[in-house]
Amino acid sequence: TRSDGFKNAATERGLAHEVEIQELNYSEKNKQAPIKKWLLEHENIDAVFCANEDICYATFGAIEEIGLNIPRDIGIVSCDDSRWFKYLKTPITAIRQPTEEIGRLAIEVLLKRIHQTSRHAYQNILLNTKLIKRESCRERLR
Numbered sequence: 001t002r003s004d005g006f007k008n009a010a011t012e013r014g015l016a017h018e019v020e021i022q023e024l025n026y027s028e029k030n031k032q033a034p035i036k037k038w039l040l041e042h043e044n045i046d047a048v049f050c051a052n053e054d055i056c057y058a059t060f061g062a063i064e065e066i067g068l069n070i071p072r073d074i075g076i077v078s079c080d081d082s083r084w085f086k087y088l089k090t091p092i093t094a095i096r097q098p099t100e101e102i103g104r105l106a107i108e109v110l111l112k113r114i115h116q117t118s119r120h121a122y123q124n125i126l127l128n129t130k131l132i133k134r135e136s137c138r139e140r141l142r
Contacts, residue, residue: 002051002079003021003023003051006019006021006049007019007021020042022038024038031054031055031058032058032061032062032065035055035058035059035062036062036065036066039062039063039066039068039074040066045074046074046075047074047075047076047077047137048063048074048075048076048077049077049078049079050076050077050078050079051079052078052079052080053078053080053081053082053085053094055078056076056078056080056082056085056092056094057082059076060076060088060090060092063076064089070090070135070136071090071135071136071137071138072138075093075136075137075138076092076093076136076137077092077093077094077095077136077137078092078093078094078095079094079095080094080095080097081094081095081096081097081132082094085132085134086134090134090135090136091134091135091136092134092136093131093132093133093134093135093136093137094131094132094134095129095130095131095132096129096130096131096132097127097129098127098128098129101127102127105125105127109123109125
């Protein structure tokens, strides 16, 4: 899962003690309320890494509603890159996934499975992603 990958990356870089993974329960109608509540309860957060663009938009809105400044007060990064992120008041840093390649490989794997008489174990396919640096986060000073 994305949270496992995030935890592993933090551990590899010696940052596991600085990372908190929070999975929020929310309704489709109101994602901002639990995010806003969580942010208010955790005032010393440097940045938020959102698992997808939908949560990122809700987090962006919650941060704005609280009155925090992105990136001065808090950074935000999304695991998905929306084509609209660059047009926001503060453009969002994001991880761009190779969506066309994902779709192509999904069809290839599906067709192979359909045409094979024996079923093989699942396979892991790793694809390269790209960090798209925008204005929603700043480099951490050590």
